Amino acid sequence: MKEIGLQELADLAVGATLLGTGGGGDPFIGRLMAEAAISRYGPVRLADAEELPDEGLVVPAAMMGAPTVMVEKIPNGREIETAVATLEKILDKTAVAVMTIEAGGINSMIPLAVAAQMNLPVIDGDSMGRAFPELQMTSFHVFGLKATPMALVDEKGNSLVIDAIDNPWTERLARTATVAVGGASIIALYPMTGRAAKRSMVRGTLTKAMDIGHLLGRSRRSREEKLNVLREQHGAVELFTGKVVDVERRSGDGFARGTVSCIGLGAYADRVLRIEFQNENLIAMCDGRVVATVPDLICVADRETLMPITTEGLMYGQRIVAFGLPCDPVWLTEKGMETVGPHYFGYEIDYVPLAGARARAAQ
């Protein structure tokens, strides 16, 4: 039986930041909440999807909005339980497990806090295999599950239950409510049976994030060994090595948009990498040629330590390595690509499979 204690939480924080592909929010606040809950109630049991009873109620929980706001709106620690309990009450069922919507960023942590508090296992997996900015960008959505009934609560004690006609409407209603309560909220949504979870979730992503976090953080392996593990065990494809020369940020409409430009070092000398981001890194171009796109993961890390760098953390002069990780196959379906492909994010660019990225970058 696997457990998530304080040590695993630290690993998860590092790995989730990498899977956040620049966005997903710094896990800081979420980690504080999860640490407090685990210190008090003990480690959280990490269950395999196969252990779920078919008819049992599984409730995913998450934070919505800007994590930066959350730092100023310190959660009282009970919101997540309130959100989960609200769905339990509406559905007149007791949850058998808590689930993670997004394994990247802060939302890898939130479900652990409530799992510890409620003495429930958390399922090893999520619905993105990374981080995405909107509520319908989940494997659950691709598999036709509804995000509602959805509970949304804030740290003051306000709560809403949303029952929308479809998942984009749920996103819209929850987004405006989140803005109304001050920019961040705690949500429980996509309540489902164990059977539906087994069918629709992206499996093993919490273990994957902890493995990666352990590798990059605590392990004593060399840089080359770490890169080898990322390549061999996680399918990483190196895209670029270079120096950040410009970070252009365009905020507005609720997203942190921008472009980071790097000039190459070593084998990449004289080349230029540009990454377009909207919260998460979405498109990587080398000398104007697209080398990787969403939904594959475009990760930026410190060149030496390989510790992940978020888009907020990008600064002139940083030596970085950029690499891609293949997305979960759910995103390669027609509905998956419609939901999170480059076109959805407003780019007139078709998805470029990551496998060929290295060859293209070296052209």
Next chain:
Amino acid sequence: MKEIGLQELADLAVGATLLGTGGGGDPFIGRLMAEAAISRYGPVRLADAEELPDEGLVVPAAMMGAPTVMVEKIPNGREIETAVATLEKILDKTAVAVMTIEAGGINSMIPLAVAAQMNLPVIDGDSMGRAFPELQMTSFHVFGLKATPMALVDEKGNSLVIDAIDNPWTERLARTATVAVGGASIIALYPMTGRAAKRSMVRGTLTKAMDIGHLLGRSRRSREEKLNVLREQHGAVELFTGKVVDVERRSGDGFARGTVSCIGLGAYADRVLRIEFQNENLIAMCDGRVVATVPDLICVADRETLMPITTEGLMYGQRIVAFGLPCDPVWLTEKGMETVGPHYFGYEIDYVPLAGARARAAQ
């Protein structure tokens, strides 16, 4: 036993427009909905508050947002029932009666539609004795009742249940949700016991609106007789008679703000009346002197027919008569004045009791 059939509905539409004091929304769409329901299910029983069982559940229903939007988002006729039924389900009680939040404007009609559909009586009264723009501007609020749990539904089938920490938060959350669903929604809120309704409601306002509507519309009385009835039975105080010479409209922030200016005719020759409005008429000034303020009702009507004119209906050249009607005493309490007095609406003007208005206007 009093009943509201199609004829009474027509009277109510006229009277509710007058009690809307320029705002409250044109009852057109609400009247269509109520007419359709009454034609199909028969007249609605108008019950006296005293008939309510003390422990019975009473549910007020209303429209929120811009009535002009509602014209383009034709309700499917079932939203109100959905809203009321949502509260019944949450509270695990069956409603014994439907109530009216605001007797002025469109919201005098909405509860009648659902009352006819659900075969429930509607209680004779409301929570304002007029129209006001925000959800906490109710006698229920003054008496310490909570607006939540509140149900909000739209014509597409989206629904929200709000449980806020206080009534201003309910207003804020419901307002943003209403904007998100397109600018208009149907709401059920302030669910309460019969005992609480008896204690906190403004009584008799539906009868009052129908009486006034009958007087101004169907009755064959002369203009002078009509004015006499308004004065003697409803406490009307004439403020001005004149011609509209300017209507300045400043929209934005979700309110229809503006100022109407009139020059006097007859006994008011050479005088100037200005009325400030924010949806409803809020402040009346004669030659720069305040003669009437919110929460008293400032009504504008056609000089000859005495039919009420809404702020949207104001036009250059109209011959009008302006008069005040005294507000319900609940608004003269400290909490009442805090909630709907001139200061709340942003005017640095103290409330001026209506009784002295005529004397001041004639000075």
